[in-house]
Amino acid sequence: MSKNLPDRHIDGILKQLSTPWIIALERAYRVKKMNLENGFILDLACGSGIQLAAYSSQLNMPCIGIELDAERAAVSENTLNEILNFDINSQSKIITGNCLHKEKINIDKNILFSLIHLDPARPTNIQSHTISEMEPNPIEALDIWKNNLIKNKGGVILDLSPRLSKEQCIELMEELKRILPDFKQTWEWSSQGRGRVDRLSVWLGSVAGENTKSRYVRNHPKDIEKSIVIESEKLPWEKENVPLKNTTVEVGEILSIVDPALISSGLENSWEAIKNSEGRWIRKEGRRPLFIHSNKITDNEEINSLISESGVIRSIIEHDINEGVEQLIEIGKKLELKTLTLRLKISPELQPILQSKLDRNLIDIGGLGFVIKLPNNKLAICTKI
Numbered sequence: 021m022s023k024n025l026p027d028r029h030i031d032g033i034l035k036q037l038s039t040p041w042i043i044a045l046e047r048a049y050r051v052k053k054m055n056l057e058n059g060f061i062l063d064l065a066c067g068s069g070i071q072l073a074a075y076s077s078q079l080n081m082p083c084i085g086i087e088l089d090a091e092r093a094a095v096s097e098n099t100l101n102e103i104l105n106f107d108i109n110s111q112s113k114i115i116t117g118n119c120l121h122k123e124k125i126n127i128d129k130n131i132l133f134s135l136i137h138l139d140p141a142r143p144t145n146i147q148s149h150t151i152s153e154m155e156p157n158p159i160e161a162l163d164i165w166k167n168n169l170i171k172n173k174g175g176v177i178l179d180l181s182p183r184l185s186k187e188q189c190i191e192l193m194e195e196l197k198r199i200l201p202d203f204k205q206t207w208e209w210s211s212q213g214r215g216r217v218d219r220l221s222v223w224l225g226s227v228a229g230e231n232t233k234s235r236y237v238r239n240h241p242k243d244i245e246k247s248i249v250i251e252s253e254k255l256p257w258e259k260e261n262v263p264l265k266n267t268t269v270e271v272g273e274i275l276s277i278v279d280p281a282l283i284s285s286g287l288e289n290s291w292e293a294i295k296n297s298e299g300r301w302i303r304k305e306g307r308r309p310l311f312i313h314s315n316k317i318t319d320n321e322e323i324n325s326l327i328s329e330s331g332v333i334r335s336i337i338e339h340d341i342n343e344g345v346e347q348l349i350e351i352g353k354k355l356e357l358k359t360l361t362l363r364l365k366i367s368p369e370l371q372p373i374l375q376s377k378l379d380r381n382l383i384d385i386g387g388l389g390f391v392i393k394l395p396n397n398k399l400a401i402c403t404k405i
């Protein structure tokens with residue numbers, strides 16, 4: 021991480037728990053565009069204070085952070101000093117305490133909040149996360165503090181584990197409806213582009229979209245204004261699970277490997293680029309979801325970042341990769357390819373051996389290609405477009 025970033029004073033476990041600065045800033049930037057009513061920002065479990073400071077600086081509104089752990093509260097104070105301007109910082113404060121014991125938290129009763137944020141702690145050593153493991157319990161905490169929001173104008177952002185199951189999400193959605201019945205909800209899945217969902221959050225009230233129940237955000241690694249946002253009027257669990265039809269492919273068709281995080285959010289068919297291109301999904305699960313189409317999906321470089329590879333299918337063969345790459349070398353030479361990247365599951369020991377054999381035996385000057393396993397277990401040899 022660059023020494024110039026404002027979270028450089030955060031380290032150890034807190035660094036792992038805290039929202040990366042660029043992600044915190046990107047969210048705050050989107051909240052800014054929602055023109056919230058002027059008030060304070062409240063983070064009920066502020067940790068390092070990074071998210072709180074990002075909102076406060078972007079929205080130019082003072083903030084209050086509550087944190088159970090005194091050391092972390094001290095880090096949060098440093099964060100506010102580091103990021104906020106003098107005027108906003110002098111109205112803001114960090115309180116060490118338990119947000120579930122509101123009576124012990126000293127906040128001026130005239131203060132009203134434009135936005136309440138909560139990113140509850142979750143056990144780090146467990147594969148699956150459940151709602152009951154979150155600290156503080158988000159339903160309890162939001163129920164206690166909801167009346168401190170500006171009436172009918174406030175917003176809430178609740179961070180969740182991306183590992184929550186569909187059933188747990190539905191349970192939480194219902195619980196949130198119970199305590200905040202007049203608040204619309206937008207569920208957001210976001211990814212930094214490593215093929216997985218990095219964050220799941222629920223945006224409620226003034227920060228929820230008018231007709232947006234779900235949203236996928238692909239964060240740009242450097243530029244907060246360049247994130248890709250895909251929205252839908254439906255939640256993934258409200259959509260009918262239609263089995264894939266026609267999963268066979270033919271030579272000449274175009275095959276694209278699409279970001280699996282987009283599929284996890286259930287928003288793949290809301291993506292304009294897919295909506296506008298006649299095509300079909302032949303695989304949605306796993307690390308390499310496959311979309312088949314006849315024309316290039318898009319020339320837009322940013323949108324293309326949701327596609328890890330696109331190519332024209334030039335050959336389809338029945339072949340077990342564990343038996344070697346001789347057949348692939350032969351085809352690669354015929355197609356005048358200088359590279360043929362193996363995009364299929366191979367044991368970690370065998371993968372570099374096979375790949376380097378391919379690299380050594382293809383021609384020096386030629387096209388670029390890749391190999392992918394199709395749902396029927398055949399291999400498709402494609403030339404990149």
Ligand SMILES: C[S@@+](CC[C@H](N)C(=O)[O-])C[C@H]1O[C@@H](n2cnc3c(N)ncnc32)[C@H](O)[C@@H]1O
Nearest residue numbers: 038039065067068087088118119139141155156
């Ligand atoms: C996931 S971290 C928050 C990270 C924060 N969003 C950031 O960017 O640094 C959750 C925090 O909640 C705090 N916490 C847990 N229970 C709490 C409670 N009842 N009241 C206040 N803070 C609490 C933990 O000490 C922890 O620092």
